[in-house]
Every structure is written in C-alpha cells, then in structure tokens.
Amino acid sequence: MTIILAVDDDPALLRTLTINLRARGYEVETAGDGRSALQVVAERMPDLVLLDLGLPDIDGVSVLTRLRTFAAVPVLVLSARHAADDKVEALDLGADDYVTKPFGMEELLARVRAALRHSPLGASTPPRVVETPSLRLDLNDQTALRNGEPVHLTPTEWRLVEVLTRQPGQLVRQTDLLREVWGPSYHRETNYLRVYLANLRRKLEAEPGRPRHFITEPGVGYRFVP
Numbered sequence: 059m060t061i062i063l064a065v066d067d068d069p070a071l072l073r074t075l076t077i078n079l080r081a082r083g084y085e086v087e088t089a090g091d092g093r094s095a096l097q098v099v100a101e102r103m104p105d106l107v108l109l110d111l112g113l114p115d116i117d118g119v120s121v122l123t124r125l126r127t128f129a130a131v132p133v134l135v136l137s138a139r140h141a142a143d144d145k146v147e148a149l150d151l152g153a154d155d156y157v158t159k160p161f162g163m164e165e166l167l168a169r170v171r172a173a174l175r176h177s178p179l180g181a182s183t184p185p186r187v188v189e190t191p192s193l194r195l196d197l198n199d200q201t202a203l204r205n206g207e208p209v210h211l212t213p214t215e216w217r218l219v220e221v222l223t224r225q226p227g228q229l230v231r232q233t234d235l236l237r238e239v240w241g242p243s244y245h246r247e248t249n250y251l252r253v254y255l256a257n258l259r260r261k262l263e264a265e266p267g268r269p270r271h272f273i274t275e276p277g278v279g280y281r282f283v284p
Contacts, residue, residue: 092116
C-alpha cells in the first residue's frame, strides 16, 4: 500500500487529508511539526510527503533540506505562502510540486497521483514480496514467514529488510543503511547495525551464526542474498 506522510500544524487539515487519502486507498501517517516528520521518515520511509512550510519548530524549508540529503521521496509543498520567491526556493531545494492554500481536494489528489507516477523511485521499486526456499517477506503487509511459520519483526527491523532487499546481492554501506533507517544525523552508530542484524538473523536465518541471507562485509556494510 502507498504510504503518504502529511505534515501540518493544523489538526483540522490533517484530519481532512487523512480521511480523503484513506478513502482513495492510501495509508496515511501524520506529523504536526518538523521534528516529528523527520522521526516518522527515519522509522518508515513514506512514498510521498505532503509538507507545510509554516511549522512551529523546524520550518518546512529546513525539513525539505534535511530530507533531500538522504531520500528521493516525492515532496508536495502545501503552503499559504503565495509569493513567487517562496515557490522558487522550495522547488529549487527539491520539492516536486507546490500547492497554495486553500486548495481543492480533487486538485490535490490529482497532483498526488502525478507525483507518484513520475517518482524516480517508481522505476526502481523492488518486488514487495521477497521469497527464498525458507523465507517469505511481504513488505506490503509486513508479514514474515520462516519455513511457513510466522515471525514478528519490529518496525525498525522491517525498515532494514526493506533497504537490504531493495537490490538483492548489492552491498549497502553502513553509513547509507544508518541514514536510511534511522535518519540523516546517524552515520557513526554502527553498533545499532550489529544489534539489529543479529536480531534479524536470529529470527530469519536457519543458522544465525552462519547466515545465508543477511551477510556482513566487515567494516564496510551488509548485503541480502536470496
């Protein structure tokens, strides 16, 4: 299911967006300020972000700037700022579209569909179900089976699985994995990776001490081998 993160400090608007987006089959996450938005992204990367510029803590421009240091997710700015300079700045910083408030819901939904169609992530999105002789990992429903038996993974473990299985066999460097899973301010906390990969192996590998699928390249990174 497509995940949309709506970021705005207006609770009434967030409720309206949530109702309308869910009615069209989208999964919706919400955040009322910039720090919360970045935390949501760190825990679970959305497919699209609706971002207000006038946030109470970190302004939307700063959120956009930080987001673009580690993610190519489409961003639609929703703002009451009508000045051309504001629009140009947001677009130059990496926003995919700029919608001024107030806006019609049908127009916004059309822009959401267009942004998702044209997303650079769309062409490289991996299969959402990963299967090996012993594992079935459904990233859409976040269900995992090992030898036919269900296995519970935490949200962070699912994010690790999502990143590592994106391109099977390809090395994911430690710094890239930290930034994608925990956020842009994380780049030295390699102990997080050791702990979480050990948990994943314990849950998903037949022999955690001799992993078959979640492989460590010492001092460099990790790769998933089907």
